């Protein structure tokens with residue numbers, strides 16, 4: 001059996017009246033974020049109902065199965081909204097021969113349940129459901145940001161949360177449906193060298209990832225520089241109503257905390273015959289679907305030093321200035337939006353070529 005990533009599993013289902021318990025969970029969350037950058041959040045349906053996740057996957061499948069013209073009419077724009085065709089995005093341009101073997105659809109902000117971008121007619125009757133799911137993700141993201149503030153001893157503890165509040169202005173937060181066809185449908189792919197999503201770290205503050213049981217592919221780069229798969233259903237969650245939600249620290253939060261919180265590099269690979277090592281009980285012969293919510297602070301949020309003793313005392317351990325070997329989180333960025341623009345330009349070469 002393949003060696004798998006050892007990522008802590010945390011249950012956010014604590015008693016709201018029990019402050020000591022909340023602080024304990026917050027500290028566990030921070031330690032996992034410092035050590036691994038990835039955290040499994042047990043999904044018992046409290047924060048995000050299991051039916052809402054199931055319905056989101058149903059809609060995603062409908063969207064990617066829609067006629068090509070419908071998706072073409074929603075092609076991704078420089079506002080980072082819309083449909084990204086097979087191989088259009090290249091997450092690791094320095095090392096990839098060709099683009100990612102995936103399709104993606106990005107949903108930006110909704111206003112009163114209405115998308116502010118073209119939506120394929122095949123799923124437009126469900127626009128308000130997509131908006132609701134995005135809201136659930138947003139609320140959970142605020143909760144995690146609050147816990148991170150508590151666990152880090154940031155003063156005020158809601159420093160991160162305040163920076164994410166929608167009422168303060170638009171943000172780069174994006175709900176993304178992803179579809180990775182199986183090798184049988186991608187004859188151009190060379191599974192030994194090509195990837196379904198190139199090695200990258202995420203751009204925002206945190207990412208929440210939903211996956212389907214049995215679908216292989218995600219790997220993280222460990223501190224000793226080896227790739228290990230991230231099981232969809234880690235030990236101890238087999239009987240939960242849904243697989244855990246996989247949360248990872250992204251570049252902006254790593255940058256904000258001077259590298260204390262780890263933004264871990266990850267990728268999606270072909271398993272059988274490819275580079276990946278399959279986790280027991282998972283396979284890559286079926287089409288793979290995942291859903292990510294990329295949580296970003298409001299675009300104008302200045303990335304000033306986090307008011308935390310622990311962050312102040314943290315010494316970056318490498319030349320990048322972010323302490324975790326991540327080459328993207330450079331110190332020159334000023335606002336959340338500037339940071340996002342820098343990252344998008346690097347991965348959508350055609351879109352930004354002019």
Ligand SMILES: O=C(O)CCC(=O)C(=O)O
Pocket residue numbers: 178197202209211217218266267268290292
């Ligand atoms: O599909 C996955 O499992 C991961 C996708 C991912 O890393 C991303 O879209 O940033």
Ligand SMILES: [Fe+2]
Pocket residue numbers: 200201202266
């Ligand atoms: Fe990612």
